Amino acid sequence: MKGSESLLATATAAGVQVCFANPGTTEIPLVEAFDQVPGVRAVLALSEGVVTGAADGYARMTGVPAMTLLHLGPGFANGIANLHNARRARTPMINIIGEHASWHQPADAPLASDIESLARPVSGWVGRTTSPASAAGEFAEAYRATLGQRLPATLIAAADHMWSQGGEPAAVPAASARPAVDxxxxxxxxxxxxxxxxxxxxxxxxxxxxxxxxxxxxxxxxxxxxxxxxxxxxxxxxxxxxxxxxxxxxxxxxxxxxxxxxxxxxxxxxxxxxxxxxxxxxxxxxxxxxxxxxxxxxxxxxxxxxxxxxxxxxTGSAAAEVPSTERPQAQAPAGPLTAASIAAAIVLTQPEHAIVVNEGISSGAAYPAIAAAAPPHTELTNTGGAIGMGMPAATGAAVACPDRAVINFQADGSAAYTVQALWTQAREGLDVTTVICANSRYGILEAELRRAGVAEPGAAAASMTSLAEPSMDWTAMASGFGVPSSRAATGEELLAALRKAHAEPGPHLIEAVL
Amino acid sequence: MKGSESLLATATAAGVQVCFANPGTTEIPLVEAFDQVPGVRAVLALSEGVVTGAADGYARMTGVPAMTLLHLGPGFANGIANLHNARRARTPMINIIGEHASWHQPADAPLASDIESLARPVSGWVGRTTSPASAAGEFAEAYRATLGQRLPATLIAAADHMWSQGGEPAAVPAASARPAVDxxxxxxxxxxxxxxxxxxxxxxxxxxxxxxxxxxxxxxxxxxxxxxxxxxxxxxxxxxxxxxxxxxxxxxxxxxxxxxxxxxxxxxxxxxxxxxxxxxxxxxxxxxxxxxxxxxxxxxxxxxxxxxxxxxxxTGSAAAEVPSTERPQAQAPAGPLTAASIAAAIVLTQPEHAIVVNEGISSGAAYPAIAAAAPPHTELTNTGGAIGMGMPAATGAAVACPDRAVINFQADGSAAYTVQALWTQAREGLDVTTVICANSRYGILEAELRRAGVAEPGAAAASMTSLAEPSMDWTAMASGFGVPSSRAATGEELLAALRKAHAEPGPHLIEAVL
CATH class of the missing domain: 3.40.50.1220 (TPP-binding domain)
Known part of the structure; x- marks a missing residue:
């Protein structure tokens, strides 16, 4: 079999089920192999920040690493920010970077670059395929590393090692348990x-x-x-x-x-x-x-x-009763929206066992403040501070858990980084409800300017924190990517929009105007 | 003066006029300084791929390096793909990366990473500030390097070196001439x-x-x-x-x-x-x-x-007449669009001295094929193969040349990488006409699959090249970012849309349906 086929056969045997992908020419042999070696579901995204953020969200929910498929150094680079977040989240995943054919690498073709230098800061393990026959073994090594280190592993796969015959599936390493405490x-x-x-x-x-x-x-x-x-x-x-x-x-x-x-x-x-x-x-x-x-x-x-x-x-507490904490009540919001009332509306409407992906940034603390009032749920947050993780991670979490509702509590400035995730949500019919906290500014930067003693920013500084001219129309953007949308300016409107979004299948976006 | 002010004063003295920016907390001292030391125009973009691509387009048109302002390793990483293109284009620019305060760097805070490792593959020069007093000199060194090497230079500026007093403007190095041929x-x-x-x-x-x-x-x-x-x-x-x-x-x-x-x-x-x-x-x-x-x-x-x-x-040809080549005539397109008829429509309507940014990818060859029929113009192309350069470079070219029309002949798949550029075009009122060649697929990947011998791709491979489910609505997306738009399905409609776009000020987007 081809090197690409041996790699995918090894991935499937290891239990890898999903590959988030934005392939290019050097990944064609793997694209082809998805049909020859079924078992890994390939999910296309429009940009690599979505690919890596989705793999992060997926593995946070399943504990099973996803693969990513990325195009040479620049394609990988577009995914680095969300790999940074994955590294801080201790998320396992295996990045496959299609590299030029081994004999073409010395030619310094236009897309050539130092991939290792780009990959190391966000990978616990970086390696290269060395032949078609060894590629599956090198994948297995990456797999062992990502499970052992709980960090992204990156395998640079030369196109000729993938397209050539001579591949052999490799033995799958056993998942390693976390080291025990002394x-x-x-x-x-x-x-x-x-x-x-x-x-x-x-x-x-x-x-x-x-x-x-x-x-x-x-x-x-x-x-x-x-x-x-x-x-x-x-x-x-x-x-x-x-x-x-x-x-x-x-x-x-x-x-x-x-x-x-x-x-x-x-x-x-x-x-x-x-x-x-x-x-x-x-x-x-x-x-x-x-x-x-x-x-x-x-x-x-x-x-x-x-x-x-x-x-x-x-400590003799194994048999102790779990203390019960008082469960707060969320109040149904009315009138103009605040971060707190958006969070309350989410809590009041969220289905049982929802996954809440919180990239609210300056609005973000509002959700955990009231989350104890919500039905049972899982919250995922931005671990590394690289913004643009929310929509991709919500996408990956929805792929991971098709029977759970995903709610993305999302700042507008961060959403603008990786809004392309909406397209994958539409394409895959994912049950993600995105709530954009549309304050039309980088609120955190305004706060930091005040902390730096700038009470009244000048025109230039003010222009660096404002997203108001023009303010983005998130409902139009959602339509552009094929996602139904609505706008809510009051608590009542938001509650109605959330109920509608949860009642209907597939993705929805709600612009919550602050 | 503060380190940040000394840096900007030195930039201004060197002739730097524009800083494309997506700042975060570690860049606050420079954001503040834009008001204290006027001279550098700060242009905000919604994501860093737009920032670096705009700086590339700007310098290709002016020969003068722009600054970029980027947030730590992950923010810089989002700009790497277009820095890769800038490196291949031999474009000078100076990236300023705000880094944690020097004394905070050993703490490995969430956003910390190995910035040098990320920066080296796309920078001819990488350095760090070492004190408030030396920061301006370190900027001058970056400036000398970028002009001398005609490659991006990257200066990692610690927040405390920027916010502290003790800065002194540095002498501005003279622009170095290109080495003469023997x-x-x-x-x-x-x-x-x-x-x-x-x-x-x-x-x-x-x-x-x-x-x-x-x-x-x-x-x-x-x-x-x-x-x-x-x-x-x-x-x-x-x-x-x-x-x-x-x-x-x-x-x-x-x-x-x-x-x-x-x-x-x-x-x-x-x-x-x-x-x-x-x-x-x-x-x-x-x-x-x-x-x-x-x-x-x-x-x-x-x-x-x-x-x-x-x-x-x-060779005795200095006084020879410049040979005249036959000037082809573009035919007014009619009926359903093709890449060639889109190019012809552009050529027939483009104003004199337009700047044409060509990221047409599978449609891209159609423009140079007929470009000799166009009025005098400049064409910029994707030098490094990292897709998503078209809309950002068009944005930067329009900032560079406010008296010239900019036309962005743009593939849809690549446009989806950095569509956020439209917002900066709207905000700055830039005269950019974007023509999306909307074939709803990664056409180049389909071609590569055929070259690899896959005449009939299986379902998985086919899904990796199709952008059709759902197809993107580019007019809605443009509205989302505040850019007027229209859709053309025939040559007649496209000619009318182009004439309208050129007659009105500010940006326009035309979805040319293939």
Whole structure:
């Protein structure tokens, strides 16, 4: 069989089911092979930022890596921003970059570039095919790396290695379990919680934010005292009536400092030490009160949920009841919209087991603030700060979970980066409801200008934060990409639009005018 | 003054007039400085592919580098594809990437990444600011590099170096002239042309495609025999009644081979040796007949126009009349559209001294085929093969030349990459007429599948080349970004739409349905 066919056969055997793609000429052998070796569903996107963001959203929901198919260095480069987010989310995926035929590479043809240099900053593993016969093995190596590292892996596949005969499927590596946390480490944290050494917060991040992780952590603090906190920008967090509501760390470092006041210890459970998103004058990089000691139960690689189970045993809280937290009520919004009323309208109308992809940016904090009032759901957020992840990740999540509604709570400025995702949503008939928080500005930049002491920006600075001239017509844009749409300027209109969108199949876009 | 102000003062003194920008928090000090140090016009774009493509189009038209302002690694990464094209076009520009404050960099905040690794493949020079006091000098170094190398230069500017006092404007380096070609080399080529060693083609590329370069080359071959050829995908080529029409090298290598049949020598004049865009089975990387000898008059760095002048002197053709070539007539198209009839409609309606940005891809060859019939104009093409350059480059060309009409002959698949450029066209009131060749498919991929022997693609392969389900509504998309639009399905409708677009100020989009 051809190298391309051996690669796809190996991918299928490994359980890879989806390839998000924007192919070019060097990927033609793989495009052809999709028909010869069925098993991997190819999903086309109009630009590579959609491809990689969709693969991120897909794997966050399934735990199974998707493939991406990208065209040489420049095509890959268009996907880097969302690969950056995937790297921060610890998302497995396998990027296949079609490269010039091996014998054509020295010719420095127009599309040639240093692909490795582009790929390394966002890949835990970068490799190249070396022959048709070895290509499947090299794919298997990428697969092993992405599962082991939980980072994107990138395989640069020369066109001739793909189109030539001589390929042989390779053995599929077994999925590697997360490394376990050492018993002594668990005992040490158990001792810390038992001893009267002050108030402790468990900071949950990564896969510790599963339903079981949150419940187990809540049991522990119900027994030992302290509080469960959530990292800012989780890759994925579960919420619902059976899962205690927990506080998230805020965005600005002075607010993080305030959140951590009164604690003596911060125990990291699959989370990193809180770091300021940006450096601000007079603020530290790590916004921690001076007397706060940071300890680690499980680092971001380790099996944090198993460590929590063991810690629950060690602290005698395994059999404790999961504390119930008061469930807030969302109020039906009326009149002109605010970020909070948009979030309330979403919460009041969202179907059970929805997936909420939150790239609200300056409006984004409104959703987690009221999310405990919502039916059981999963929230995905922007982990790396590279904007334009929301619409692609919603697309990938909908491919992953066709039986769940996907709601994309989406800032307008960020939406404008990867609006092309709407086309894939229309094409695949995905049940994504996009709610554009249309404030017609880069609200976060306005806030940052104020923080920098610029109370009244001059004309040039003001023009860099305004999206108002002209303001974008999101309903027209949705029509352009084949997605039904509506506009809502009041709470009542938004509730009606959301109910309609959820009642009908396929994608919808609602422009919520702020 | 602040570091940011010293940088802008130095840019202004150097003659930099425009900064295409998509700033974030780390660029706030420069956003602020646009008001404090007037002189550089900041032009906002909705995504970074538009920013870098616009800077490319701008500098191709002015010869003066624009600045770009980009947000950390991921923001820069979104601009890489069009920087790849700019690198292949030998376009000077200075990318300023706002980086985390110097003391915050070790904290590995969410947006941190290896910016150098991303920047090197598309930059001739990459540097970092080291202090507020030295930032302007580091900018001057980037400026010297971009003018000297005629490649993008990238300066990574730490936020604290920009916001802190202590900046001092730096001396502005003088523009460096292109290195001259050696007299002996000119004499050798003159001897070649004089001696009876067979037919010679002068292959013009880069800045040799100025009006003077083409005229001088045409004078030479009128005297010595031979032919003037044009490289495929020139960064910029001038055409008009006083400029002889010259043949372009075709796209596929077998066609290049045929074009070069019958020549004994190929003399490179600011052009590279012809290289196959992709490697194909049974085709060489360099599609040159076996008996063709390649010689160089001027390489891509050297002063090719001056070398042509000297060659004209040496061959006694300096005073020769510029040969007049027959000017074809474009026929007014009627009935259903084809790529050729779209090109004819453009040619028949285009204002004098228009700038035609050609990213027609599978329709693209139709324009140069009839362009000799058009009034005097400049054509810009996609030099690097990274698609999505057309709309951004048209935007930048219109900023560069407000008194010239810009026409963007644009494939639909490529347009979908950077359609966000329309918003900047609307915002700045730019006189760009975009003609979308809406064939609702990746036509070039269909052609490549056929070349690969796939006469009847299977369902999966066919779905990777089709943009038809749903087909995009380009008029709706234009409305979404604030650009007036129309749709034309026949030659008559297209002529009317083009006349209307040219008669009215500001941008227009015409969906030409194929």
């Amino acid at each position: 018993d002594q480490q668990i005992a040490a944290i158990a001792k810390l919680l038992a001893g009267g050494s002050g108030r402790t917060a468990l900071l949950l991040g990564g896969h510790a934010l599963s339903a079981e992780g949150i419940r187990t952590a809540a049991r522990i603090v119900a027994t030992t005292g302290g509080e469960v906190l959530v990292e800012r920008s989780p890759a994925r967090i579960e919420r619902g009536p059976g899962i205690p509501a927990v506080r998230s760390l805020p965005y600005f470092p002075e607010d993080v400092l305030r959140s951590l006041e009164g604690f003596s210890h911060l125990v990291l459970v699959g989370a990193r030490t809180p770091v300021a998103f940006f450096g601000y004058r007079g603020m530290p990089s790590f916004p921690l009160p001076n007397d706060l000691k940071v300890r680690t139960l499980a680092d971001t690689d380790q099996d944090a949920v198993e460590a929590l189970r063991a810690l629950a045993d060690a | 007299d002996q080399q000119i004499a050798a080529i003159a001897k070649l042309l004089a001696g009876g060693s067979g037919r010679t083609a002068l292959l013009l590329g880069g800045h040799a495609l100025s009006a003077e370069g083409i005229r001088t080359a045409a004078r030479i071959v009128a005297t010595t025999g031979g032919e003037v050829l044009v490289e495929r995908s020139p960064a910029r080529i001038e055409r008009g009644p006083g400029i002889p029409a010259v043949r372009s090298l075709p796209y596929f290598p077998e066609d290049v081979l045929r074009s070069l049949e019958g020549f004994s020598h190929l003399v490179l004049v600011g052009a590279r040796t012809p290289v196959a865009f992709f490697g194909y089975r049974g085709m060489p990387s360099f599609p040159l007949p076996n008996d063709l000898k390649v010689r160089t008059l001027a390489d891509t760095d050297q002063d090719a126009v001056e070398a042509l002048r000297a060659l004209a002197d040496a």
